[in-house]
Amino acid sequence: MLMSFVTLYLLLSVSIGLYASSRVHNARDFVVAGRSLPLPIVTATVFATWFGAETVLGISATFVKDGMGAVVADPFGASMCLIIAGLFFAPLLYRMNLLTIGDY
Incomplete structure (x- = not known):
């Protein structure tokens, strides 16, 4: 079975x-998936990639080093970083038809 x-x-x-x-x-x-994915799918993909990698690789070391306070504060900093990058860098990259900031 x-x-x-x-x-x-x-x-x-x-x-x-x-x-x-x-x-x-x-x-x-x-x-870039042909630049045809809807915003909710792109948002979910970015957050899943960001938080999935961080949870597996980094959050346990952060907890051991700094305690529960750092673990609770961590998602807010990462979320703000993604929002700021999305507001300021994403439109520029999209208009210039670039894939990464390094392409600039």
Whole structure:
């Protein structure tokens, strides 16, 4: 039973990947998804990437070093950083058709 679900999951994942890869024409298209994703999807992706990596890699060391206060304050600083970058850098990068700040 478990192997059936695992196999079904893998087949579904590979199918979605093959379908998505047929819509990608170059590296730029892959990186920005053809600039066609709606704002809620982009927002969820950015927050999941940011907080997922931070939770796995950094938050435990922050807790050991600075205690619970740093852990509670951490999401607010990261959120503000993302909002500020989105308000000030994203429009410039989009208008100039750049992918990263380093491309500037």
